[in-house]
Structure formats: C-alpha cells, structure tokens
Amino acid sequence: MDFTPHVFPLQLSRFRRLFHRHAESGFSEFWTTAFLARSLSEAGCAVKVGEEAICREARMGVPDEAVQAARLAAAREQGADPAWLERMDGLTGLVADIRPDLPLLTVLRFDIDAVDVEESASREHLPAREGFRSLNSGVCHACGHDGHAAIGLGVALELLRIKDSLRHNVRLIFEPAEEGLRGAAAMVEAGAVDGAKYFFAAHIGVNARRTGELVCGTEGFLASTKFDAEFFGRAAHAGAEPHEGRNSLLAAAGAVLNLHAIPRHGKGDTRIAVGRMEGGSGRNVIPAYAKLVCETRGSSTEVNDWMFEQAKRVIEHSAAMYGQDCRITLMGGGGTAVSDRAMCDIVRQSAEGIAYFKPELMKDMGQGFGADDACAFLEAVQKQGGMGAYAQLGSLLPAGHHSPDFDFDESLLGPSVELFCRVALALDARG
Ligand SMILES: [Zn+2]
Ligand SMILES: [Zn+2]
Numbered sequence: 001m002d003f004t005p006h007v008f009p010l011q012l013s014r015f016r017r018l019f020h021r022h023a024e025s026g027f028s029e030f031w032t033t034a035f036l037a038r039s040l041s042e043a044g045c046a047v048k049v050g051e052e053a054i055c056r057e058a059r060m061g062v063p064d065e066a067v068q069a070a071r072l073a074a075a076r077e078q079g080a081d082p083a084w085l086e087r088m089d090g091l092t093g094l095v096a097d098i099r100p101d102l103p104l105l106t107v108l109r110f111d112i113d114a115v116d117v118e119e120s121a122s123r124e125h126l127p128a129r130e131g132f133r134s135l136n137s138g139v140c141h142a143c144g145h146d147g148h149a150a151i152g153l154g155v156a157l158e159l160l161r162i163k164d165s166l167r168h169n170v171r172l173i174f175e176p177a178e179e180g181l182r183g184a185a186a187m188v189e190a191g192a193v194d195g196a197k198y199f200f201a202a203h204i205g206v207n208a209r210r211t212g213e214l215v216c217g218t219e220g221f222l223a224s225t226k227f228d229a230e231f232f233g234r235a236a237h238a239g240a241e242p243h244e245g246r247n248s249l250l251a252a253a254g255a256v257l258n259l260h261a262i263p264r265h266g267k268g269d270t271r272i273a274v275g276r277m278e279g280g281s282g283r284n285v286i287p288a289y290a291k292l293v294c295e296t297r298g299s300s301t302e303v304n305d306w307m308f309e310q311a312k313r314v315i316e317h318s319a320a321m322y323g324q325d326c327r328i329t330l331m332g333g334g335g336t337a338v339s340d341r342a343m344c345d346i347v348r349q350s351a352e353g354i355a356y357f358k359p360e361l362m363k364d365m366g367q368g369f370g371a372d373d374a375c376a377f378l379e380a381v382q383k384q385g386g387m388g389a390y391a392q393l394g395s396l397l398p399a400g401h402h403s404p405d406f407d408f409d410e411s412l413l414g415p416s417v418e419l420f421c422r423v424a425l426a427l428d429a430r431g
Contacts, residue, residue, distance in 0.1 A: 003425055005418045006161060007154045012413040015150035020127055022078060023114035023134040023141045026177030027062050029092040030075035032112050032149065034084040036174055037094050039153060044160045045096040045172075050089045051190070058186035059177070061226065061331035071136075078135060093176035093183060095192055097169055098159045105168030106427045107193050107381065108420055109201035109374050110152030111178035115142040120404040127407060142406040144204035147413060149174065151202075154417035159424060167431065170424050171196065175373065180226060180332040184376035192377070198343070198427045199381040199388030201374040202416065204408050205401060206392040207366050211409055212358040213394025214419075215366035216347040217339030222271065222297040223304035224371050226332035229255065229315045232325040235281070235288035245286025249279045251322035252290035255315050259294065262310045268299035270307050293331075297371070301335035301379075337378040339365065340387035346430075347389050350422035356415035357394075366392055391419075 022031045033049065041047040062068070068090070076085065093112070097104075119125070119133050119140035127133045134140045152172055159170055173192055177183035193199065208215045231252050236245030256274050264270060272294070279290025296311055298304030312328060319326035344364045351357040368390070378388045395412050399405035 003418070003422055005158055005414065005421065007157050007417060009411070009414040012150050012154050012417065013410045015153050016146050016410060016413060017132040019146035019149045020141045021132045021135055023136055023139045023146070024071065024075070025063070025116055025139050026113040026179050026182055027059060027092055028068060028071035029112050029176045030072050030085060030088070031078050031080040033088055033092045033094055033174070033176070034075070034080040036112070036149065036153065037084045038081045040096045040156055043157055045098060045156055046100040048095040049084065049087050050091050053095045053187065053190060053192070054091050054093045054176070054183070055186045055189035056091060058189040059182060060185070060333070061177070061180055061182045074136065093187060094174045096156055096172045096174070098156065098163050099166050099169040102166065102169045104171055104195045105431070106198040106200065106424050107171045107173060107196045107377065108152070108155060108424065109173045109175055109199070109377055110148045111145045111175045111373070112149045113145055113177050113179055114139045115179055115402050117142050117402060117404055122405070125405050125407065140404065142402050142404065143179065144401070144406070144408050145178065147204050147408055150413055151416045151420065154413065155420040158417060158421045166428055168428050170428070173377070178373045181224060181334040181371055181373045182332040184334060184373040188376055188380045193380050196381050197386040199378050199386065200343070200347070200420065200423050201377070202391040202393050202420070203372065204393050204412065205395055205397050206369060208392035208394035209397055210361055210394050211396055211411070212356055213361040214351050214357045215363045215392035216351070217341070217344035217365045217389040218368045218392065219338040219365055220367040221336045221371050221375055222269070222299060223301045223336040224295055224297045224333050225304060225308040225330070226295045228329045228331055229292040229294060230327045231279070231290045231319055233288045233322065234286070236286045238284045238286055242286060246288070246323040247286050248290035248322070248324055249287035251318050251324045252277055252279055252292055254321065255292060255318035258314045258318060259311055262307065262314065265298070265303045265306060268303040270303055271297035272307060272311065299336070334371065334373055334376040335379050336371070337375040337382060339389035343387045343389040346426050347391055347423055350426055351419055353422065354415050354418050356412065361394060
C-alpha cells in the first residue's frame with residue numbers, strides 16, 4: 001500500500017527537544033516514560049507500563065533506591081503525569097500496541113535512556129544555543145535516543161491514523177536502560193516479543209555519518225557481560241598482627257592480572273576489561289574489602305559466555321587463595337545477533353521510496369560498534385523462527401556518540417518515521 005506521512009517535521013523536532021531537555025539515566029526515565037505513555041494512550045494505543053512491560057527482578061544494574069527516589073522526585077517536579085507515574089510503580093519503559101485486537105506480527109524498538117555525561121554548555125552546541133540543553137545535571141542525550149523516542153512517537157501517530165487497514169498488530173517497544181545493555185532482557189522476560197515474527201530497530205549515526213546515508217542491517221556487534229566482583233576479607237593491624245588479616249586488595253589485584261591472562265578463543269574475538277578497582281581503608285589496616293568493575297565481550301554469544309565462565313573461575317580462585325568470600329553481581333549484558341539479509345532487502349526497498357535516503361549512500365549491511373541491546377530482542381525473535389534488522393540512520397554528527405557535544409541533524413526525523421512505517425506496512429502485507 002502507498003503511504004504518505006502526515007506528522008509534521010516541526011512536531012517531531014518539538015518531541016525530540018522535549019526528550020532532550022528531560023534527559024534521564026537508565027531505569028530512571030520517569031518523565032520520559034510518563035510523557036510517552038500519556039501521549040500514546042491519548043492517541044489511541046494500548047499502552048502497558050510497570051510489570052506488564054518489564055520484569056522488575058530481571059533488570060540488571062538498577063541504581064540504588066536513594067538515587068531512584070531523587071530522580072523520581074525530579075521527574076514529578078518537571079511535570080511528569082502523576083497518574084501514569086503511579087501506574088508505572090517505579091518501573092520505566094513501555095510497550096504500545098497499534099492493533100491489540102489482532103495477532104502480533106512486527107515489533108519496532110526505540111530506546112529512551114540518556115548517557116551519564118555532563119552536556120556541553122557551549123554556544124557552538126545547538127541544544128545549548130537553542131535552549132533545550134538537559135535539565136538534569138550529569139545526564140545528557142549524547143547517543144541520539146531522544147531522536148529515537150521522537151521517531152517512535154511519530155511512527156505510532158502515523159500507524160494509528162491508518163490502523164483500520166492493518167491486518168496484524170504492530171508493537172512499539174520503548175526500551176529503558178539500553179546503555180550498559182540492561183533493559184532488553186527484562187522486557188523479553190516480560191513477554192514483549194512473544195509471538196512476533198519480525199523485529200526492526202535503528203540507531204542514529206553509529207557508522208552512518210553522512211546526510212541521506214542508510215545502512216539497512218548490521219553485523220559485528222559483540223556480545224557482552226557486565227559484572228562487579230567483590231572480595232570480603234578481614235581487617236587487622238598491619239604492623240602488629242598482619243597474619244590475622246585477610247587481604248582483599250591482594251585478592252583483587254591477583255584477579256586483575258589473571259583476568260587479563262585468560263587465553264584467546266579460537267572461535268572468535270574476545271575482550272576483557274577491568275575498568276575500576278577499589279578497596280581498602282587506612283594505611284595501617286589490612287584491606288578487608290575490594291571491588292572490581294568488569295566486562296567481557298565476544299564476537300558470538302557462545303564465545304562471550306566462555307569468557308565470563310573463565311572470568312568467574314579466576315575471581316573465585318583468587319578469592320580462595322587469599323581467604324576471601326567473594327560475590328559476583330551481573331550488572332548488564334546481552335548476546336549478539338546479525339540482521340537477516342531478507343529483512344535488509346525489505347528495509348532497502350522501503351527506503352527507496354523516500355527522497356531523503358540516497359540510493360548511492362545505501363548499504364545492505366554494515367558493522368556495528370560496541371554493542372546494542374536491540375540484539376536481545378532480535379535474538380529472541382530469531383529464536384522463535386522470525387527475522388529482523390538493525391539499521392543505521394545517516395546524519396552528520398558534530399561530535400562522536402557519548403561526548404558532551406553530541407548532536408544530530410533533525411532533518412532525518414521525518415524520513416526515519418516514514419522508513420519505520422513503510423517497513424511495518426511491507427511486513428503487514430507479507431504476513
Ligand atoms: Zn550509547
Ligand atoms: Zn545508543
């Protein structure tokens with residue numbers, strides 16, 4: 001079916017700037033979720049929030065209670081809808097169905113969290129110059145997820161307008177805590193993609209950094225596991241009775257060295273990183289506590305799982321060597337998934353009708369960088385026999401992702417909404 005977009009580019013830019021101004025960290029997207037829930041439900045979507053959208057216990061790396069309470073209070077102060085906050089019950093993220101009366105066919109994912117970085121206040125930085133710089137200090141939409149949320153809202157409004165012509169349900173997932181790979185597994189656990197045959201997600205920029213560029217599918221994401229390792233020893237006088245102590249710092253230091261001695265894997269690339277080590281108390285006290293903040297990565301889920309198993313073994317045995325108790329806590333992570341070629345074709349065909357995307361700047365498959373939590377949804381859909389793709393939406397970027405000056409070209413919002421709608425319609429026709 002032919003499709004003409006109706007949502008004005010100006011309206012999309014307004015949405016984007018609202019989200020940008022209310023940048024919120026992973027699992028604290030209270031204002032953002034309440035705004036989306038209210039807008040989507042008033043427009044006619046069936047909206048699920050709270051435990052219907054995300055499994056509370058399956059969330060990894062949730063900020064502690066005091067931090068969450070302060071962020072919730074800030075969202076309230078900034079005018080978040082109290083009725084929706086109540087229904088959310090401390091949980092962020094939401095699921096919106098266009099036709100809940102029909103069987104689910106296609107899931108579209110939009111991530112909504114910001115990055116923990118202080119936004120630039122420079123006049124060179126458009127959000128600062130035009131007055132929509134982040135209201136929340138230390139948190140900034142430096143990855144473009146404000147654009148993703150605006151695109152998602154635009155897609156919902158367009159699809160609702162033509163919903164009577166749909167033969168299947170289209171579901172929009174607004175994912176919290178994509179950064180650190182923390183949100184998707186908990187939404188999969190709550191059944192967000194159960195029964196879906198197709199999955200589509202996209203990211204602004206990544207390796208598509210020219211206006212009009214489009215990478216239809218992505219490969220080369222690394223699977224990753226984020227975890228903390230804690231060592232619990234025993235304090236003692238370092239001069240008088242060092243033999244009574246159990247030194248946690250030595251156990252942690254031994255673990256750091258041996259984590260980096262895990263052999264390479266013959267079946268794919270691997271990474272190991274200990275990003276932070278802390279521990280001890282005073283100069284003359286045997287350290288009774290230490291903590292390592294770590295991650296493993298692998299070019300396949302299998303290889304990454306193997307790395308994590310080796311890491312656990314190193315940590316547990318290092319702890320035993322120095323008489324420690326140890327605790328390993330999962331803080332995030334996910335597998336990897338490669339976009340399906342057949343789905344990339346559908347994305348390309350859908351983009352060919354959109355003037356913004358230049359045929360000479362279109363590519364079927366490109367490399368990702370780092371990881372994206374979309375892989376968890378894509379992998380789940382592929383496991384139940386479906387297929388999907390993760391596209392990269394081209395934009396000039398004045399600065400790289402996660403930097404304080406990150407920004408993107410808002411002219412891609414309208415064409416991106418159109419792309420998502422055309423993909424959803426092509427899939428609906430295909431069944
Ligand atoms: Zn990011
Ligand atoms: Zn991102």
